[in-house]
Amino acid sequence: MLRTALRNVLAHKARLLMTTLAVLLGVAFVSGTLVFTSTISTAYQKSAEEGLTHVxxxxxxxxxxxxxxxxxxxxxxxxxxxxxxxxxxxxxxxxxxxxxxxxxxxxxxxxxxxxxxxxxxxxxxxxxxxxxxxxxxxxxxxxxxxxxxxxxxxxxxxxxxxxxxxxxxxxxxxxxxxxxxxxxxxxxVAAGGTLxxxxxxxxxxxxxxxxxxxxxxxxxxxxxxxxxxxxxxxxxxxxxxxxxTGQQLADDQAEIIKSQMSAMQTGLLAFAGISLFVGVFIIANTFTMLVAQRTKELALLRAVGASRRQVTRSVLIEALVVGVVAAVSGLLAGIGIAAGLRGLMNAIGLTVPDGPLIVSGSTVIASVVVGVGVTMLAAYLPARRAAKIPPVAAMSSVHATATARGLLVRNTIGSILAAGGGALVLAGIGRDDNGLTMGLGAAVLVIGVFVLTPLLSRPVIAAASPLLRLGGVSGKLARLNAVRNPRRTAATASALMIGLTLITGMTVIAGSTQKAIDKLAAEAITADYVVSTANFAPLAPEIADTLADRSDITAVSPLRMAPVYLNSGSKDEYLTGVDGDSIADLVNLPFAAGSFDGLTGDNAVVDTDTAEKHGWQVGDSFGVTYEDGTAGELTVSGVYEANEMIRGIMLDNATITPHMQRVQDLQVMLSTTAGVSDATKSTLEEALGSNPAILVQDKQDISEDIAFAFTLLLNILYGLLAMAVIVAILGVINTLAMSVFERQQEIGMLRAIGLDRRGTKRMVRLESVVIALFGGVLGVGLGVFFGWAVGEMIATSMDTYELVLPWERMGVFLALAALVGVLAALWPARRAAKLNMLQAIKTE
Structure with a gap:
């Protein structure tokens, strides 16, 4: 049986190539992540240790x-x-x-x-x-x-x-x-900084x-x-x-570096896991089709004395060989990826300290275990199915299809999982558990939808019938081929569905959050400009003084932060110093009681959350101990509605400044006579010495900065998820190629009765597009649902949040899904069109 399994691997090496590639990509992502983070972590740690040589x-x-x-x-x-x-x-x-x-x-x-x-x-x-x-x-x-x-x-x-x-x-x-x-x-300095x-x-x-x-x-x-x-x-x-001790300093720095690298490693491994999860569908699909094509061979083995266990073992040995080859190749590819990433970081200015690539034993073991484990796991069910083939099946060329009872059980399980997952997602909206309930629900829902995809494939593909009719006979045949084996179609489409679910969900969340922040900035800040340092370090008070002396500036307020003890002895409260005369002209905060009027001396305004926490109302007084140890008493003169940008206890700078250990501002808000314009901004920058460390931003600049951060993060996520999409494309190619092989006789008959080569190519391409669009529709739909659910959770802490559906991007995602179908079908369609009619008709 061992020799038989090895011969089968060699005999079907072309069909197993896509499966090997899918596992290889996933393992490369895992090993590349482990090698890259280990290399960077070790380089930074050694650099830090060198800096402590004389300490x-x-x-x-x-x-x-x-x-x-x-x-x-x-x-x-x-x-x-x-x-x-x-x-x-x-x-x-x-x-x-x-x-x-x-x-x-x-x-x-x-x-x-x-x-x-x-x-x-x-x-x-x-x-x-x-x-x-x-x-x-x-x-x-x-x-x-x-x-x-x-x-x-x-x-x-x-x-x-x-x-x-x-x-x-x-x-x-x-x-x-x-x-x-x-x-x-x-x-x-070794990491690219300046000293x-x-x-x-x-x-x-x-x-x-x-x-x-x-x-x-x-x-x-x-x-x-x-x-x-x-x-x-x-x-x-x-x-x-x-x-x-110096040793303790070195250990602390090593722990900090390890913690920072751990967060990056976890994120990258999560995307590697997604790619491997998608690869499971391809592997299971491949071995399911191989088993179906070798029905007579396996049945004959049973007839001549092979036991069920031996048949199962032979299929798993094939999977083991594929897994080992993919794991070793993936490990080598991952080392190359890690070296490339380090070179890329240096090329874009994110200098990494010098040091060798670190390929630890744990990385090698993890790569082999992941590659072999995923392949064996995905091949187990097809192996079990192969073992159940009765010897009498050797007398028939087609093994029995799935029974109605089997599909009913599958649909029932899928419905229970989907309903339970959806319920957990909805329940997670109001729970304060860092999204664990929602994450669990999302995973269960995706699994439930996957189990239900054979049931969902018929109505969704039927909805595409009007478009397929435009393809004539080829279109009709493509639709019939797509629904002929709903399990295979579902497994193929599910791989693409997972990638698009994540991409769509993240796009919905990012777009909605950006819109909320834009709205928040527009509503909360009425100042024309906000001045800060490039890395948001404190500003010298001379900056605010320079701006206040200009005749073209109508209002200026520096923001100063100082920690205090309250009556309760808490160290968690901070006072925000502002210009009491100007702040009302620079921010727009709705007051539940009182106002900014009279924000001088020992008067203070507090946000509603702080007031509720301490039981304060307008007119109440509370004691404070400043940084210099001086005790004082403040009176609540107003209670305002806080937002994500402005909150806390505010009082006049003239009151707080004398008690600060070091007087410095977080930022300076100002309004000008000329309003917002490029000329005004240039004038302000020149007045501050054209300083590269100083940012002069209007509300649009602030929003664009935030948008840039979101866009950068989203593009990184798109790049990481592209791996899952590539694996999904391999799955479509694999399924179509093996489907063409399986239907050689049928395609030969179609060619014999008049279907030309162009029509054959069109049939395979349209089938591929239908399967890809089926996965795309499911992915976009689930992504919108998850994006809405996460948005509802965000909305509990951000009043300006509202759902924004990126219709254009969702259209692009579906168009890309269709393009995936077209590209994936190129080789299988060409192969189908080149089949020799007579040889194909004689194929058994």
């Missing part, structure tokens, strides 16, 4: 420690650094002061990628040099107006020692002279405070362990600081 202990503020007021713990002082440096176990100690620094290239554009654009201090210490940043050219910055650039940034921007560059830390443009270029093991070094005093004035540091890193003296050094350092620390 045995790190001292940093302890934000969890009790302090006099809310907010971040105080910075570390020079006295602490001096004390740590003098410890017996200290070899070297460095004070760090760092933060955001946006560097402009020679064309005035932002260099780096937002959050990876950093600035830091050059700490010379006692020796006059900072071991972290050895200079490859020039010298270190020594005074205000001087900077040093990392070598990678200098290379890609073309800056050299002596050049003048423009940069921004928190808003205002600074012009600095490059005095040196340095090398570094900093992981952010700008200032002299120590300048960095402290920009990022911390004079004589203060955000972190102190300590290198142990020879013979001192990290734990011994930590114990020595801990004895010096104040209550609001903590010491951590």
């Amino acid at each position: 045995d202990v790190a001292v940093r503020p302890d934000n969890d420690a009790d302090a006099s007021g809310p907010g971040a713990a105080a910075y570390l002082g020079q006295d602490l650094l001096t004390g740590v440096t003098a410890l017996p176990g200290t070899g070297n100690a460095i004070g760090e002061a760092s933060g955001f620094a946006a560097l402009a290239d020679k064309d005035g554009k932002l260099v780096g990628s937002g959050f990876a654009s950093r600035g830091a201090n050059y700490y010379p210490g006692d020796g006059g040099e900072d071991a972290r940043y050895p200079m490859s050219a020039g010298r270190a910055p020594e005074a205000a107006g001087e900077i040093a650039l990392d070598a990678r940034t200098a290379e890609r921007t073309g800056y050299e020692v002596g050049d003048t560059v423009r940069l921004s830390v928190n808003g205002p443009v600074r012009e600095e002279t490059v005095t040196g270029v340095f090398t570094t093991d900093d992981g952010n 700008v070094l200032f002299d120590n005093d300048t960095a402290q004035s920009l990022y911390t405070a004079p004589g203060a540091y955000s972190q102190i890193t300590v290198e142990a003296a020879e013979g001192t362990s990290q734990q011994q050094l930590k114990d020595e350092v801990t004895a010096l620390l104040p209550a609001d600081a903590e010491a951590i």
Whole structure:
């Protein structure tokens, strides 16, 4: 039986090719994802470890420690650094002061990628040099107006020692002279970021405070362990600081990187799972048709003594061979995909640290298990069916078709699953379980619809009859062929249905959410422009002052955030500082009670959720403790309806600013005399120094930014789901090719009684298009339902959400489904047209 199975694989290698390709693509996606994420994770981890080579202990503020007021713990002082440096176990100690620094290239554009654009201090210490940043050219910055650039940034921007560059830390443009270029093991730089070094005093004035540091890193003296050094350092620390070993820092960074990569890996593996799930239909279809075509052969094996178990085993051995070949090929293809993805990331500017491709043993095992497991699982039912063929079937060329009772059982099970899945989806709308109920319901519903597809195929395909009549005799034959074997048609169409369900559902959700956000921005903001930094880091208050001094600006309000303790002692509340005189002209918030009038002194307005949470009404007072530890009392002067863009406790900036540790704005809203126009926007950008780090956006710009994010995400999802669609196309090709082989005698008879080659091709093409459109209609229908259900869940937290059906895109999806049918039919149609009539008629 083993030799028989292997001979069957070789005899049917052309028919098994599409099945092998389907499994190969799925395995390649799995192995490529595992190799890519392992490679990136390891590269970042090694890069981070290199940056901690000279760090045995790190001292940093302890934000969890009790302090006099809310907010971040105080910075570390020079006295602490001096004390740590003098410890017996200290070899070297460095004070760090760092933060955001946006560097402009020679064309005035932002260099780096937002959050990876950093600035830091050059700490010379006692020796006059900072071991972290050895200079490859020039010298270190020594005074205000001087900077040093990392070598990678200098290379890609073309800056050299002596050049003048423009940069921004928190808003205002600074012009600095490059005095040196340095090398570094900093992981952010290795990943494509930028690092700008200032002299120590300048960095402290920009990022911390004079004589203060955000972190102190300590290198142990020879013979001192990290734990011994930590114990020595801990004895010096104040209550609001903590010491951590370098090993713990490395472990923490590794855990963060692992967590970040895990999220990406999970997402990519989900799409790989979809591709493999689609591939199951192709494999099951292929082996079902192979079993049907070999009815006489299998029955004869039974007649000469083969047991049911041996027949089942022979079919599964064939599946095992296909699975092994596909798994090994998929693993190799996945390694190639991972290498290509890393190269692509580097090509588009998302630099990845250097390092080898990581192909772990778990990746190899996962690829083989997935490839072989999926193939064997999909082939099991056809194998069972083969074993049930009675020996007497050897006397007939056609095995018995499915009984009416079998179809009735299938339809009953399908109806129960579809109804149960639909009920779970509807029940999930109002449940607060992160969509688990809805996700489970969606999976059950899709399975139920798949089970019902043989029943659904007849009415749906019948609806296409008027169009098929245009194809004459070929069209009529195509319709009959499509409904002749509803199980096969259903399995083929279901593969395409799954891909289009996900694509349509995501398109509906993205379009509806974007529309809701556009509406929200239009209704909530009446300001002409909103000014912020490119990476939404805090703005210096000078930006708002510069704008307020302009005569063409009618209203300005900076938004400032500050943490406070309330009467309850909660650290979870933040105050939002605004300009009490201007805010009413810049936002549109409906008030349930009170108004913005009188938003001065100790008056505050709160959103309805916060008021309900604390039981506040207009006129009530509540106590607060500010960042500087000062106690105060605020009075509720208004209660407004919050939205996704504006919420919380608001009061006048004049009240909150004196209590802030560091005065900085999240953004600045403003209105102008000229209103929104390109000329006005250009004028504002010039007034702010044509700063690459500053964004001046109107409501349309904000909406387009959000739309860009949605569009980018949607395009990525389209690209990932394209794998499932490609697998579905292979399924249609496979089904049609094997169907043509199965119907050789019938096609020969049709050719003999007058159906020409063109008519034969048309018949196969129309059959393919009908099957593809059947899957497309089911996919689009399910996608709209899922999109509506998820939208109803979103609407519970977003009042402006409303369902938007992308009719044009749904039309494109159906047109693409038809195109899939046409392309999939090219080879089978050509093969059918080339059949020799006489040989085909004699085929048994």
